[in-house]
Amino acid sequence: MTIRRVAVTGIGIVSPLGNTPDEFFSGLMAGKSGIRRLRADFVDRLDTKIAAQAEFDPLQHFSKHKAASLDRVSQFALYAASRAIADARLDMSLQDKSRMGIYLGTGMGGAASLEEGYIRLYRDGAERLKPFTVLMAMSNAAASAIGLEYGFTGSNLTFSTACSSSSVSIGEAFQQVRHGYADVMLAGGAEAMLTFGTMKAWEALRALASEDPNDPGASCKPFAADRTGLVLGEGAAIVVLEDMAHAIARGANIHAELTGYGSGNDSSHITQPSPEGQAAAMSSALNCAGLNPEDIGYINAHGTATPLNDPAETAAIKLVFGEHASRIPVSSTKSMHGHLMGATAAVEFVACIKALELGAIPPTINLHKPDPKCDLDYVPNTGRTSVALKHVMSNSFAFGGTSGVLIASKFST
Amino acid sequence: MTTFDILKEIIVDKFEMDPATVTPDATFETLEIDSLDTFDIIFSAEEKFGIKVPNEQVEIKTVQDVINLIDRLRIEQRKA
Numbered sequence: 001m002t003i004r005r006v007a008v009t010g011i012g013i014v015s016p017l018g019n020t021p022d023e024f025f026s027g028l029m030a031g032k033s034g035i036r037r038l039r040a041d042f043v044d045r046l047d048t049k050i051a052a053q054a055e056f057d058p059l060q061h062f063s064k065h066k067a068a069s070l071d072r073v074s075q076f077a078l079y080a081a082s083r084a085i086a087d088a089r090l091d092m093s094l095q096d097k098s099r100m101g102i103y104l105g106t107g108m109g110g111a112a113s114l115e116e117g118y119i120r121l122y123r124d125g126a127e128r129l130k131p132f133t134v135l136m137a138m139s140n141a142a143a144s145a146i147g148l149e150y151g152f153t154g155s156n157l158t159f160s161t162a163c164s165s166s167s168v169s170i171g172e173a174f175q176q177v178r179h180g181y182a183d184v185m186l187a188g189g190a191e192a193m194l195t196f197g198t199m200k201a202w203e204a205l206r207a208l209a210s211e212d213p214n215d216p217g218a219s220c221k222p223f224a225a226d227r228t229g230l231v232l233g234e235g236a237a238i239v240v241l242e243d244m245a246h247a248i249a250r251g252a253n254i255h256a257e258l259t260g261y262g263s264g265n266d267s268s269h270i271t272q273p274s275p276e277g278q279a280a281a282m283s284s285a286l287n288c289a290g291l292n293p294e295d296i297g298y299i300n301a302h303g304t305a306t307p308l309n310d311p312a313e314t315a316a317i318k319l320v321f322g323e324h325a326s327r328i329p330v331s332s333t334k335s336m337h338g339h340l341m342g343a344t345a346a347v348e349f350v351a352c353i354k355a356l357e358l359g360a361i362p363p364t365i366n367l368h369k370p371d372p373k374c375d376l377d378y379v380p381n382t383g384r385t386s387v388a389l390k391h392v393m394s395n396s397f398a399f400g401g402t403s404g405v406l407i408a409s410k411f412s413t
Numbered sequence: 414m415t416t417f418d419i420l421k422e423i424i425v426d427k428f429e430m431d432p433a434t435v436t437p438d439a440t441f442e443t444l445e446i447d448s449l450d451t452f453d454i455i456f457s458a459e460e461k462f463g464i465k466v467p468n469e470q471v472e473i474k475t476v477q478d479v480i481n482l483i484d485r486l487r488i489e490q491r492k493a
Contacts, residue, residue: 065428065450127465131452 005348006177006258007247007411010069010088010240011352012080012188015339016052020083024347025354027336028362029383032187034337035231042196048208051194052233056385061327064130069132070145071110072192076236076343077142078149081186085150087241088252092150097256101154101182102146105165105189107342108198109139109158115195117297142236145403148315154182160342163302164263165238167187167345167396167404171261173241174406183246188238188346202232207271207306212366221366222303223310223374230304233338237346239353248413256353259391260289260407271399272308278316279397281403285393286320289407293321296328296407297389298361300348302331302376302397304339311373313395318376329387331379335365345396349406356410360385416462416480423457424476437477451479458483464490 015018016034017027027034037043038051058067058075059081067075081102085092102198113136120126135141138321140158147156155176159169166189173187209229211269221227247254263282266277286293310332318325333351340347355361360383367380389410396404420434424444434444441451451473455466464468464486471482 063429068427069453128456128459131449131456395480 004178004180005111005244006174007242007244008239008255008258008353008408009023009242009247010084010090010250011255011350011353012083012087013062013237014054014056014076014080015235015347017053019056021350021354028333028351029360031365031381031383032336033365035217035219038057038194046199047203048211050211052217052231053194054235071113071136071141073106073110073190074142074145076192077104077190078145080188080236080238080358081146084186084238084240086406090240091188095184097151098153100152101176102143102152102156102186103159103169104143105159105169105342105346106139106142107165107191108193110137110141111193111198113137113193115197126293127310128272129241135263146186161343161402162346162400163397164296164345164396164398164404165342166206166404167406168263168402169286170239170346170406171263171404174258174261177241178242182407183243185241187241188236189343190236190341191341192234193341194232194234199232218366219324220305220335220338222335223371223378224367225371226367227263227305227310229306230334230339233340235340235347236343239349254411256356257411259409260285260291262288262405264403266397266403267403273312273397275312275315275319278313278397279319279399281329281405282316282320282395285405285407291391291407294324296393298355298392299328299330300352300394300411301330301332302395303334303364305334314374325376329361329379329384330376331362331364332382334361345394345404352394352408356389356392359387359389361387418481419461420458420476421478423454423461427454435476436473437480440475455479462487
């Protein structure tokens with residue numbers, strides 16, 4: 001079977017910085033933070049009261065009945081999918097739907113629906129749960145909603161590998177198109193887990209950032225000496241991946257080419273990353289793309305701002321890129337959009353696509369106190385424009401060990 | 414308000430439907446409400462009427478079928 005080139009022809013997003021790719025990326029370039037005090041009725045019972053919430057009113061996009069039958073995570077996913085398809089200008093009536101599929105990443109699936117059910121059962125002593133509870137809470141609910149909406153009959157899979165879920169979903173969808181199993185794949189991730197129970201569980205893990213006393217929006221400080229952890233976020237991003245010949249034949253606007261994917265298991269510890277494990281996934285993605293380390297012009301880091309991730313990722317980049325490591329701009333956009341868990345890699349992949357298209361590198365904000373163990377060029381606080389980017393890398397590493405690394409390249413015939 | 418009035422309110426509100434289409438002899442099929450959504454209506458009716466619909470299979474085709482079910486259970490479960 002011949003290896004096919006894979007085009008990125010459509011983008012849809014729901015993010016703490018806005019619900020269009022342009023709004024999202026211009027927010028990143030402006031160093032805007034989507035992190036703020038959480039608006040929720042349980043906020044007083046949280047120790048960590050900050051999050052990166054998406055502004056999303058489901059009734060603007062769905063009927064009351066449809067909205068009520070979809071968990072927030074599925075609402076995000078369905079909306080992002082519809083925007084991606086519209087952006088790709090895919091006329092669904094002309095497509096062979098047996099050659100189309102959907103691969104989606106999510107960490108917690110319909111967390112709010114399950115939690116709401118438990119509140120009814122355990123707190124309120126209810127006898128029954130809503131009939132839709134299973135269908136709204138199941139991990140594959142979001143992918144299923146997209147499949148039903150568009151009637152694809154190709155592969156429909158949900159990937160749940162914590163923080164790397166949507167790197168893996170995009171990478172595996174890339175393989176589907178690359179190796180000829182599908183012509184068009186929708187791929188990405190969705191997450192909506194800013195619920196009381198989930199936030200309490202994260203608090204208990206002691207991985208969350210403390211609120212910055214002067215500015216809640218500045219609480220996430222990747223690679224800085226005063227970093228204290230990650231900030232949870234919510235949203236979705238979905239891209240249309242398409243066989244290059246198929247895209248060119250229909251005159252599609254090609255945002256970029258997806259050229260590399262590497263995945264691996266960092267088996268050292270459930271939460272502590274190892275530079276060797278992370279480096280293996282980066283090398284594997286470079287190998288897949290047929291590129292040398294010096295071809296990469298920008299790395300969107302995993303950059304969680306936890307004490308352990310950032311120096312480990314820095315060391316991993318040095319292992320792979322050697323002397324070139326100090327010359328590559330590396331930024332963590334999580335400093336602005338937070339950590340969207342199962343959606344984060346997809347959202348960061350969108351940042352990479354826009355960076356390639358516009359020749360612009362988004363910054364790492366809140367980086368005022370350098371950490372000697374983190375000594376690369378993290379594009380501190382101010383983005384860069386007029387950069388000729390050809391190939392960019394997006395890193396995602398996860399609790400549990402699954403790494404995912406994607407490489408996107410500027411499209412040229 | 415009659416059982417029908419309350420049930421109609423539930424259906425109209427859930428599905429943003431023209432109230433005129435919800436009549437006692439209307440079938441759920443003509444209202445384009447599938448079996449899963451019918452369970453959802455019954456779930457709301459349980460809360461509204463303070464009844465518990467048993468899990469046994471009840472044949473439900475029309476709005477009147479649900480009215481009959483609710484009225485029967487209200488009497489039975491009040492006695493219990």
